[in-house]
Amino acid sequence: MQTEYWKHRADMKILLIFTGGTISMVRNPATGALRPADMQAFKALVPELEAGEATVEMLSFDPLIDSSDVLPRNWAKMAETIYANYERYDGFVVLHGTDTMSYSASAVSFMLRDLAKPVIFTGSQLPVGVLRSDAKENLLTAIEIASATDKQGRAMVPEVCVFFENHLFRANRTTKQNAEHFEAFASHNYPSLAKAGVHIFYREHLIHHPEQVLPLRLCTKTDPHVAILKLFPGITEEVVAAVLHTPGLRGVVLETYGSGNAPSFDWLYNLLKDAIDRGIIIVDKTQCSAGRVEMGRYEVSLPLMKAGVLSGYDITTEALLAKMMCLFGEYEHDNDTIRRLLDTSLAGEITKSND
Numbered sequence: 001m002q003t004e005y006w007k008h009r010a011d012m013k014i015l016l017i018f019t020g021g022t023i024s025m026v027r028n029p030a031t032g033a034l035r036p037a038d039m040q041a042f043k044a045l046v047p048e049l050e051a052g053e054a055t056v057e058m059l060s061f062d063p064l065i066d067s068s069d070v071l072p073r074n075w076a077k078m079a080e081t082i083y084a085n086y087e088r089y090d091g092f093v094v095l096h097g098t099d100t101m102s103y104s105a106s107a108v109s110f111m112l113r114d115l116a117k118p119v120i121f122t123g124s125q126l127p128v129g130v131l132r133s134d135a136k137e138n139l140l141t142a143i144e145i146a147s148a149t150d151k152q153g154r155a156m157v158p159e160v161c162v163f164f165e166n167h168l169f170r171a172n173r174t175t176k177q178n179a180e181h182f183e184a185f186a187s188h189n190y191p192s193l194a195k196a197g198v199h200i201f202y203r204e205h206l207i208h209h210p211e212q213v214l215p216l217r218l219c220t221k222t223d224p225h226v227a228i229l230k231l232f233p234g235i236t237e238e239v240v241a242a243v244l245h246t247p248g249l250r251g252v253v254l255e256t257y258g259s260g261n262a263p264s265f266d267w268l269y270n271l272l273k274d275a276i277d278r279g280i281i282i283v284d285k286t287q288c289s290a291g292r293v294e295m296g297r298y299e300v301s302l303p304l305m306k307a308g309v310l311s312g313y314d315i316t317t318e319a320l321l322a323k324m325m326c327l328f329g330e331y332e333h334d335n336d337t338i339r340r341l342l343d344t345s346l347a348g349e350i351t352k353s354n355d
């Protein structure tokens, strides 16, 4: 089922939040190098912002940052900025570098609870002033999506999303997949929420709408004591032991093979079991981009279950890492609650079964 957008209203107010990245850079005519644009320079390059199809106001982080430098405190600032301006705007567009956009957008999807307005992250592969740039198309379509309403006058997409090169994705399902092509993002385990061509077609049945509109809640505490442990043939006991004995470690994204399989060596089982007994939470996440963890399907995943490793189902590494940091920040040492919530979809980030 696809619906063309119902209404794009000129009376909608959108807040455009600059955080940095290629999209907000301009070429310095004197040196030829890319530097962050100030908002006036940016506006001059995108006169369409004044076209009146929606009222767009801008707010810029200072300094603008390359997304490789983004930290959990920057995720918190993005969520706080939206929270502080929530009542004054109908939707939000966040301009962000592509490199870590999936991490930031996933984190913001966990930090803003009971969201009922659109928050659309976008960026570009080429800076805004470059002739072939994908910046304007991404930005202007993101604004259009943020200001679209359905037949009941509700926001068309009241979710945290990533819009890039014609596709609107649920943010916590995305991965940066290409450093060269304009189609930089993919959502391997959840279909796109909308596709933009001459018209924008929304797949309404895939979009989450809150059952009732509640006040927005903000949960920005994070704990960064997490690690990603990627298995590979020949990985040594010393490497695994070193990761699992990292001081202060709270959680591990265990990147396994195929449907969640790991080598069946006793030493691996013993190290994982010992870590879990010490209160470290370990989640099984397949190294495959698409598909899901099915613990118990092969014998080689049985020891993981026996040790107490949790299933990550079809979650992305980016979303799992951000979710762990947010849950460790919010629930501190309440591991029972954290384990239960890791097994629950909080913002549409996992589908627990194939049906």
Ligand code: ASP
Pocket: 020, 021, 022, 023, 065, 066, 067, 068, 096, 097, 098, 099, 100, 123, 124, 125
């Ligand atoms: N390094 C840049 C960033 O992520 C790349 C980009 O924006 O595409 O901030």
